Structure formats: structure tokens, C-alpha cells
Amino acid sequence: MATASAPATSLLSLLYRSYPNVVPSDSTEPDLPSLSPKIFPEAAYTDAEQDEINQWLSQSSDLAQALKKSETEGISKLLDIVNAHLATRTTVLGAKPSVVDIALYALLGPVVEKWSPEERTGESGYHHIVRHVDLVQNAPLFSLQIPEEEKIKIDVNDVRAAPKFAAPAEGENGGKKKKEKKGTGAGGEKEMVVGRGKNADKEQANKSVVDVAKDKVQEVVDSVTGAITGTPPRREKKEKKPKQQKAPATPAAPLSPALIDLRVGHILRAINHPNADSLYVSTIACGDAPGSDNTTQDEATGLTVRTVCSGLNGLVPLEEMQGRKVVTVCNLKPVTMRGIKSAAMVLAASPKDDDSHAGPVELVNPPEGAEAGDRVFFEGWGDGEPEKVLNPKKKIWETFQPGFTTTDSLEVAFDSGAVPQLNKEGEGSTASSTPIVGKLVTKSGGVCTVKSLKGATVR
Incomplete structure (x- = not known):
């Protein structure tokens, strides 16, 4: 160097x-x-x-x-x-x-x-x-x-590789976790499929080639025989396959904040973004299955995690971002922020008139006992499944976020009155059977809260 x-x-x-x-x-x-x-x-x-x-x-x-x-x-x-x-x-x-x-x-x-x-x-x-x-x-x-x-010339957008997090030393947190062998059974041996050897796929491919060749030879023989005898070559009539009926279109999911994938996340660690003073880079376990899209395996813990960039530097102390539970939005389309791909968003509250993002800002706290990956939803809006990835063109997040607020009891809630689309004729008819203000809760009924901000916006 x-x-x-x-x-x-x-x-x-x-x-x-x-x-x-x-x-x-x-x-x-x-x-x-x-x-x-x-x-x-x-x-x-x-x-x-x-x-x-x-x-x-x-x-x-x-x-x-x-x-x-x-x-x-x-x-x-x-x-x-x-x-x-x-x-x-x-x-x-x-x-x-x-x-x-x-x-x-x-x-x-x-x-x-x-x-x-x-x-x-x-x-x-x-x-x-x-x-x-x-x-x-x-x-x-x-x-x-x-x-x-x-001044030293530094291109903040030129990030060749995301910074690696240092794994804890031997003995910390009970010592390093042993990595399990991929694709192994209980005894650590590779699983074998009965009746298939390592050349099975190759043999199957070769067999298909031979069959095709035989068919071609038979066609030539039939043509020559027909020319000599004056009889046309035999041709097998191909049975017409019945037309497959198109499956009926899946009806559009009802307009609801339940389309947003809200989950409890556990921040394993957070660091400063190497190329943006306003951003933190967090490693967050969100309960994803191993190998899920936009996830990696954390080397230190073996957990499946997401990398998340948050514009909280200078608004939330970095020490408050370490080893804590938060509420995350997990189906926004991933975005690259100054060279690092961010695959989720951390929910935080700030005053409604804070257009300059000057703060104060408070992270949303899941209820005590909530685990990483627990689904979080608004009371009265828990039916239905979140979309896998929100289509940016449909602006689902932008439609419902104005209704995300905090109450005088410091509870996070959804105010359907702040979303005009829910109050339209027909499209918002389901809103009449749901509460105007529904608390953000887990399946156990615990409520998500903030520290001190009342009537704040949550995003």
C-alpha cells in the first residue's frame, strides 16, 4: 500500500x-x-x-x-x-x-x-x-x-466494495459460532438422491440426442421406401393438444396499509457510512429465510441479515443504534445509497413540520418480548398479505405513510383519515368497518411506541 x-x-x-x-x-x-x-x-x-x-x-x-x-x-x-x-x-x-x-x-x-x-x-x-x-x-x-x-480529492460515489464488519474475537458472546456445512444431513454427509449418480443428467441428455437421431433416420427410410414403391411415407397424426384456458386474473389486493411489509428487526451493529456523513449502515436481522432476496449471512452470528442505510447520523446517537430492536419496512425496492445497497428502512418519528429534517428524531420501539421477524400491523388492517416488493409506480408507501403517526399516549398508529384514497366511494368502503386510528401492534397485541414525540409523523 x-x-x-x-x-x-x-x-x-x-x-x-x-x-x-x-x-x-x-x-x-x-x-x-x-x-x-x-x-x-x-x-x-x-x-x-x-x-x-x-x-x-x-x-x-x-x-x-x-x-x-x-x-x-x-x-x-x-x-x-x-x-x-x-x-x-x-x-x-x-x-x-x-x-x-x-x-x-x-x-x-x-x-x-x-x-x-x-x-x-x-x-x-x-x-x-x-x-x-x-x-x-x-x-x-x-x-x-x-x-x-x-484538499484531498475524494469521490464519495466511488465505492469499490462495501466495508466489512469485524467479527468478534474468540470468546466474545460465547465464542464464534461454528458454521454448518451446506447441503449436509444430520451426520454431516452430503445428501444423495436414490437412483441418480453424478452422471445422471449427462446420460439423460445423451439419451435424448440418440432418440432424436433415430427419429430422423426413420424419416429418411420412410421417404426412400415411398419413392421406390410409389406410396407416400407414413406420417403419424399428431394429436391436437387442447387449448389451455387462461387462468382468471388475480384480483387486485384491497387498498390497505397491510400491503406494506412491517416487521420487527434486530440491529446487530451499525457503523458510519464510509462515504456519507448523514448515513448509518446497519446490519439487521429481519427474520428472513436463508438465501432470501437482498439478504446475506452475517459472518459473526450466522444469521440471515439485511444491510440498511439510514439517514439518522447526527439525529440519533450511534450508540443507540447498537444491538436494539426496531421496526423495519422490508418490501421497498432496494436502493443503492452512495455505493452501498440498502434493502430495508428503519421507522422513526419526527415532528410533522420537520421539513428540513433537523430533528428531533426517535426510533420506533417494538413491544417488549418481540422477536426479529415478527410481523407488525395496524389494528383493523391486519388482514391480507404484504406484497413481495412494492411497485414504485403504484406509490403504495407514499399513499399510506401520511397516515403513520403517534398518539398522545406515545403509541404509533395509522390514521386512515389522513389517506384520501381510503375515503373515496367504493375504493375506501372497507374503511367504514375499520377504526379511524389503529395502533401498530404485533400478533401478541403488544403496541409499538416512541419515547416522547406526540402527534409526530413516522417514516
């Missing part, structure tokens, strides 16, 4: 160019551990956070020495540590800015600049380091004074 050493003076020049009131131009050796509260006075740092700043400044110094000496093994090891740390954090401290972010930028910016696209976001790339460099040089949070021509 291409490397480049970063001169120690680059950090110093960046600091006094960006924060002249804190680091004057005649500074030679500023006290880095003490700079964070001065540069970012609005952020309050705990003793634990200050200790973490000191540790990462030391780590940064070790990386600088390794780069200077071109110690390939040491560089790779330290880059792995930084990349893994940033996978679950927006900044080094999580969300707060600190001088460590600037120190890492000054050190790693020249390194990232020399990396190829494959080294940046390939199968073994450092996705999260690249994302952090782009954040620090552009985010108003840091307000670094860097001319555009000096």
Missing part, C-alpha cells in the same frame, strides 16, 4: 492558520492535549474523554514515526486500529470534535491522497479513514482553513 510521511509542521501550520486566537503563528510546540477546549469551547470534555484524547495523540505519534521509517507492518497495524475505531464513530470521540481529529487529518491526508481507489474503498480498503479525512477537511464543525486546491 502506498504511504507518505506527513511533516510534523503540517499540523502546526494548519492549527495557526485555522485558529489564530488559540495557536499564534510564532508557536513552535503547542500543548496539543490542552487545545481541544480552546478550539471547541462549546464542547465540554469529561476526564475520560481527555484521557482518550491523550491516548490517541500518542497513537498518532506512533503512526507518524512508523510512516517516517516506512515500517510497512507497523503502519498497516496502526491503520487497521484507526479504521476500526472510526467505523462506529463520526469523530474520534464519537460525535464531539477534538484536536485528535485534526492531528489525524494532517497525518493521514497525504497518505490517503496517494492511495488508489482500490486501496481507499476496495475489498481491504480503509473506508472509514477516507470518510473521516473528507469530513474533517469539509465540515463546518472543524472550520479548517484549507484552500480547495489543497
Whole structure:
């Protein structure tokens, strides 16, 4: 992997160019551990956070020495540590800015600049380091004074491979789960089909070819015999097959929010999207059968999971996205978001007038005891089956989402009065027998809730 050493003076020049009131131009050796509260006075740092700043400044110094000496093994090891740390954090401290972010930028910016696209976001790339460099040089949070021509050129849409999640070390969560052999029986041996060997298909194919050849030879013999005897060649009358009647068209499913596949999901882990500061990338178990469309097998747990991109970064703390139950929409058409395919959506509540998506935002909580894959539906609208994939042209989600709301009791509900299509003559006649407001529940009757937002929109 291409490397480049970063001169120690680059950090110093960046600091006094960006924060002249804190680091004057005649500074030679500023006290880095003490700079964070001065540069970012609005952020309050705990003793634990200050200790973490000191540790990462030391780590940064070790990386600088390794780069200077071109110690390939040491560089790779330290880059792995930084990349893994940033996978679950927006900044080094999580969300707060600190001088460590600037120190890492000054050190790693020249390194990232020399990396190829494959080294940046390939199968073994450092996705999260690249994302952090782009954040620090552009985010108003840091307000670094860097001319555009000096910034590291990063194409946020050029993602060669989705970032891999690190599997837990041996011993964590009861140790690694043993992978079962695919296509094996109870004794671990491959299942055999009686009467079929490995060449059965080939023999069947060859047999068909022979039969065809025999038919052709017989046709030639009949033609020659007919020419000699003056009798026409025999031809077997083919029986006309009765015309198959077309199956009657399947009647369209009644217009209902039950067409939307709502399920309990279990977020195994969530990380920052490597190329979008507003997105999280979550690994979510939604109860899918192994091999289902748009799913993969999680290496760490063996579970069948979906990868989901959510625009919640900066609205919901990343730590609240870890190891928790949520409500997911599982039959929207998958979309690729900044290079990563997203196969579901996480439901969250926000104020109805929040057109700018500024928050607050609260995740929808399934009832206690709900399991991943449990179906979730609105009371009075539980009949019928969800469509396998919602046709974007029919706008089923867009039709019903305006009715997704929260009550004064902080329960998630569907207000059919907010969906004009349900109140039309004939088409909405079924609505008269259903409640105007139906709670979002599981089969056991437990209700989905939010933390504090009343009369909010849910999407």
C-alpha cells in the first residue's frame, strides 16, 4: 500500500492558520492535549474523554514515526486500529470534535491522497479513514482553513466494495459460532438422491440426442421406401393438444396499509457510512429465510441479515443504534445509497413540520418480548398479505405513510383519515368497518411506541 510521511509542521501550520486566537503563528510546540477546549469551547470534555484524547495523540505519534521509517507492518497495524475505531464513530470521540481529529487529518491526508481507489474503498480498503479525512477537511464543525486546491480529492460515489464488519474475537458472546456445512444431513454427509449418480443428467441428455437421431433416420427410410414403391411415407397424426384456458386474473389486493411489509428487526451493529456523513449502515436481522432476496449471512452470528442505510447520523446517537430492536419496512425496492445497497428502512418519528429534517428524531420501539421477524400491523388492517416488493409506480408507501403517526399516549398508529384514497366511494368502503386510528401492534397485541414525540409523523 502506498504511504507518505506527513511533516510534523503540517499540523502546526494548519492549527495557526485555522485558529489564530488559540495557536499564534510564532508557536513552535503547542500543548496539543490542552487545545481541544480552546478550539471547541462549546464542547465540554469529561476526564475520560481527555484521557482518550491523550491516548490517541500518542497513537498518532506512533503512526507518524512508523510512516517516517516506512515500517510497512507497523503502519498497516496502526491503520487497521484507526479504521476500526472510526467505523462506529463520526469523530474520534464519537460525535464531539477534538484536536485528535485534526492531528489525524494532517497525518493521514497525504497518505490517503496517494492511495488508489482500490486501496481507499476496495475489498481491504480503509473506508472509514477516507470518510473521516473528507469530513474533517469539509465540515463546518472543524472550520479548517484549507484552500480547495489543497484538499484531498475524494469521490464519495466511488465505492469499490462495501466495508466489512469485524467479527468478534474468540470468546466474545460465547465464542464464534461454528458454521454448518451446506447441503449436509444430520451426520454431516452430503445428501444423495436414490437412483441418480453424478452422471445422471449427462446420460439423460445423451439419451435424448440418440432418440432424436433415430427419429430422423426413420424419416429418411420412410421417404426412400415411398419413392421406390410409389406410396407416400407414413406420417403419424399428431394429436391436437387442447387449448389451455387462461387462468382468471388475480384480483387486485384491497387498498390497505397491510400491503406494506412491517416487521420487527434486530440491529446487530451499525457503523458510519464510509462515504456519507448523514448515513448509518446497519446490519439487521429481519427474520428472513436463508438465501432470501437482498439478504446475506452475517459472518459473526450466522444469521440471515439485511444491510440498511439510514439517514439518522447526527439525529440519533450511534450508540443507540447498537444491538436494539426496531421496526423495519422490508418490501421497498432496494436502493443503492452512495455505493452501498440498502434493502430495508428503519421507522422513526419526527415532528410533522420537520421539513428540513433537523430533528428531533426517535426510533420506533417494538413491544417488549418481540422477536426479529415478527410481523407488525395496524389494528383493523391486519388482514391480507404484504406484497413481495412494492411497485414504485403504484406509490403504495407514499399513499399510506401520511397516515403513520403517534398518539398522545406515545403509541404509533395509522390514521386512515389522513389517506384520501381510503375515503373515496367504493375504493375506501372497507374503511367504514375499520377504526379511524389503529395502533401498530404485533400478533401478541403488544403496541409499538416512541419515547416522547406526540402527534409526530413516522417514516
